[in-house]
Amino acid sequence: MVKLIFKNKFMRNLSLLMSGTVVAQLLTVGVTPILTRLYSPEAFGALAIFSSIAGVLIILSTCRYEMAIVLPKEDRVAINILGLCFSICVITCMVYYLLIILFEENIVSVFGITEIEDVLWILPLSALAMGLYNTLNYWSTRNKQFKRVSISRVTQAGGVTATQIGLGVGKVHSLGLFIGTVTGQMLGSLVLALQVWKSDGSRIKRNLNVSSWFKLLFEYKDFPLYSSTQAMINAASISIPPLLLGIFYNATTVGYYALGIKLIQLPIALIGDAFNQVFLQKFSDHANKNDNLYKELKKATLLLALIAFLPAVGIILFSPRIFEFFLGTGWGSAGVFSSLLIVWLYFSFINRPAVVAIQVLRKQKYFLYYEIFLFITRFIVLFISAQHLNAFESIGLYSIVGGIFNLSLILIVLKTTKNYKKNY
Structure with a gap:
C-alpha cells in the first residue's frame, strides 16, 4: 500500500515541497551549534516566549480565512478570499502597533514579559510577514505551485x-535572535509574493471584486469563529511549558526546553507542513468528488506513522x-527534554491528515471543543506537577497528555470519515 502511495502524483508534489524543506532544515540545524556558542540559554528562552506570543498574533492577523482559499471550485472566489486576507x-497588524504604542508598559507588567520588553515593536512585523506568507502559501497550494513555496x-x-x-x-546579544527571525x-x-505576482498577477487583478468581500466574510465565518479560536487555543496550549517553566524554575531551564523542542519540532513542522499542503489540495478534490475519504485518510496517516517511527525511537x-x-558542553539537558517530548510530537506529526480532514469537512466547531479540553488538561497537569516534580518529570507528563489526545483525535476523525456523506 505504501509503495503505491509513493508512485502517485501526491508524492511527486510532496517531493517538490520537501526539496526546499530539506535545504531549509539543513540550514537551520547546521548553524545551531554556532548559535549555541553565540547566544546563551537565557536568550533562547526569551526567543521562545517571543515566538509563543507571535504565534497567537499571526493566527489573528488573518483570522484563518486563508485556509478557505483552497475550498471554492471557482478561482474567482478564491482570488477574492486572497484579497480579503x-x-x-494589514489592518490587524496596524492595530497591533497601535496597542503596543498605547499600552506597552501595561502589556509588560500584566503578562510579566520583561525578557522581550525591548523587542515588542518587532511582534507586529512578524505577524504581518507570516500572515501574508500563509495567505500566499494557500494560494500556491490551490494552484499546485509547490516549487515556489519550496524556494x-x-x-x-x-x-x-x-x-x-x-x-x-557582532555581539548584539539576544536581540540578534529576534531580528534574525x-x-x-x-x-x-x-520572495513568495514576487513569484505569485509574476505568475498570477494579471489573473488576480482581473478577478478582484472588493464588493464581494463582505459576503465572503459571512460565507466562510466558520474559519474565524472556530478555526482561529482553535488555533489560538492550540498556540496557547503549546506556550504553556515555556511560560510555566519560567515561573516555577528559571530562564535557563526555559532555554534548554526551547532548544530541545526546536530541534526535533523543526523537521516535524517542516515535513508536516509540506505534507499538509499537498494533502489539503488532494483531500479537497476527493471531498468535492464525494470519493472514499476514509481510505485516503487512513493511507496518509499510516504513511506518516511509518516515516516517523524510527527517528522517534x-x-x-x-x-x-x-x-x-x-551543541557543546552543558546542552545535554536540551536533549533530555527532546526525548521526553517525542511521545507528544510523534502523535502530533501523524495526526496531520486528520486535522486537514477536519478543515475540509467543515467540522471546526468540534475541533475547537477538543482544543479547549486539551488546553485545560495540559495546564492543570503542568501547573500541579511543576509544584511537586522537577522540570523533566513535569514535561514528561505534559508530553504523555498530548500524545493521548492526538491519538484520540486520529481515531475519532477516522470514524467520522468512514461514515461521512457529502451533503452540501
Whole structure:
C-alpha cells in the first residue's frame, strides 16, 4: 500500500515541497551549534516566549480565512478570499502597533514579559510577514505551485540563519535572535509574493471584486469563529511549558526546553507542513468528488506513522548524548527534554491528515471543543506537577497528555470519515 502511495502524483508534489524543506532544515540545524556558542540559554528562552506570543498574533492577523482559499471550485472566489486576507492582515497588524504604542508598559507588567520588553515593536512585523506568507502559501497550494513555496522556505531559513549569526558575531546579544527571525520571515514572504505576482498577477487583478468581500466574510465565518479560536487555543496550549517553566524554575531551564523542542519540532513542522499542503489540495478534490475519504485518510496517516517511527525511537534513545556532542558542553539537558517530548510530537506529526480532514469537512466547531479540553488538561497537569516534580518529570507528563489526545483525535476523525456523506 505504501509503495503505491509513493508512485502517485501526491508524492511527486510532496517531493517538490520537501526539496526546499530539506535545504531549509539543513540550514537551520547546521548553524545551531554556532548559535549555541553565540547566544546563551537565557536568550533562547526569551526567543521562545517571543515566538509563543507571535504565534497567537499571526493566527489573528488573518483570522484563518486563508485556509478557505483552497475550498471554492471557482478561482474567482478564491482570488477574492486572497484579497480579503491581505486587507485583514494589514489592518490587524496596524492595530497591533497601535496597542503596543498605547499600552506597552501595561502589556509588560500584566503578562510579566520583561525578557522581550525591548523587542515588542518587532511582534507586529512578524505577524504581518507570516500572515501574508500563509495567505500566499494557500494560494500556491490551490494552484499546485509547490516549487515556489519550496524556494520561499529556503529563502526564509537562509535569512534567519545569516542574520542571527551576523548579529551574534557582532555581539548584539539576544536581540540578534529576534531580528534574525523576523528578517527571515519577511524575506520568505517577499520572495513568495514576487513569484505569485509574476505568475498570477494579471489573473488576480482581473478577478478582484472588493464588493464581494463582505459576503465572503459571512460565507466562510466558520474559519474565524472556530478555526482561529482553535488555533489560538492550540498556540496557547503549546506556550504553556515555556511560560510555566519560567515561573516555577528559571530562564535557563526555559532555554534548554526551547532548544530541545526546536530541534526535533523543526523537521516535524517542516515535513508536516509540506505534507499538509499537498494533502489539503488532494483531500479537497476527493471531498468535492464525494470519493472514499476514509481510505485516503487512513493511507496518509499510516504513511506518516511509518516515516516517523524510527527517528522517534532514535531520539528517545540517543538525543541527550547527541545534543551534548552537537551543541557543546552543558546542552545535554536540551536533549533530555527532546526525548521526553517525542511521545507528544510523534502523535502530533501523524495526526496531520486528520486535522486537514477536519478543515475540509467543515467540522471546526468540534475541533475547537477538543482544543479547549486539551488546553485545560495540559495546564492543570503542568501547573500541579511543576509544584511537586522537577522540570523533566513535569514535561514528561505534559508530553504523555498530548500524545493521548492526538491519538484520540486520529481515531475519532477516522470514524467520522468512514461514515461521512457529502451533503452540501
